[in-house]
Amino acid sequence: MAFFSKLKDKLFKSSSKLEEGLDAIVEDGGDQSVDAAVEIDPVQTSEPDLVQDVLPTDAGEGAAPSDAAAAMPEPIAAQPAAPVTPPHAESEKPGLLARLTGRGAGQPVVKRVLDDDMLEQLEELLIASDMGVDTALRVSANIAEGRFGKRVSTQEIKSLLAKEVSRIMEPVAKPLPIYPNKPQVVLVVGVNGSGKTTTIGKLASQFKAAGKSVVIAAGDTFRAAAVEQLQVWGDRAGVPVLTAPEGSDPASLAFDAMTRAEADGADLLMIDTAGRLQNRADLMEELAKIVRVIRKKDETAPHNTLLVLDATTGQNAVNQVDTFQKLADVSGLVMTKLDGTAKGGVLVALADKFGLPIHAIGVGEQIDDLAPFDPEEFAAALIGLDKA
């Protein structure tokens, strides 16, 4: 199964929430016209009224969303401008694509004039999807720019929203950088239960499959269960897990792990850490001590500090980034549990607010349920657009 389909499948809660919300907004105060042969170009055109464009309908059985997405690209918009066709002619003259595919003709499309009311509803919907107030307002304003007072369909709004989301996410979509240092030390931080252990297991498995040798250090020495769980993941990934007795000093384990990783000539050392935010001062000191100790062996370590966030916590993830940036020198994010949550929009807020690289996303509990972050796929999955 292609990863996009899987992601879209798993993000269905967000998608359906946004999708239904957008449908409701356009229907509320919109009206139906038959056949969408003449539309504004929602993305490319600054003077939409002067361009003849083709969009399949977003209502009715035969109007597959993937075709709708495929109908958006520039070549159609780049065709010579034609005068606006009066609304009554919409049913008489199917668009080029509708004629070629035999779809769209005669099917009703609901459109609504993009006015203040609609804009406000859009803002509220985006805020409710956890994009955060600032981001939601800016995204809505960008969508409305040049289209205020024009009639728009749900499909157009979805495509515009997907473009806006991927534009925000594009700069942060960066895989975990690989350095020549041996071992490359990756410190993994995050609150308890965010998915650190699982993510370390998944990453270790991927690096191993890519031919890298990996060592894991179970640095959350205060929880025996956490250590056991990491061992299970290490076994699954076929990677050694260094442990220390319960309650022992995590920094001393990190030092031993550095020694072992150096001796083994390992490419990567991944260090799990505790996530007890209840006592921030202790946690900060613990993380700082781990860093001090591993720098005795390599003053450039750690080379990455990954913050693992649980998407189901919604806006709380924003506070966690704030907090962990104060506790550690966070270099990138992994967002877990994007499957089955209606709160995936928080990733947009994080990208917009912090600009930290998003290295990967977790979409399940299995070892291969970690994927590189792809902004376009994410946007389409979040909004409920099919990708061609």
Ligand SMILES: Nc1nc2c(ncn2[C@@H]2O[C@H](COP(=O)(O)OP(=O)(O)OP(=O)(O)O)[C@@H](O)[C@H]2O)c(=O)[nH]1
């Ligand atoms: N559905 C889903 N579950 C996940 C994902 N990542 C982790 N989990 C689950 O989330 C729970 C917590 O994950 P852990 O990896 O143990 O989290 P942790 O941050 O190491 O937690 P502590 O060991 O308590 O510090 C487990 O039940 C995982 O199976 C994901 O991407 N999707």
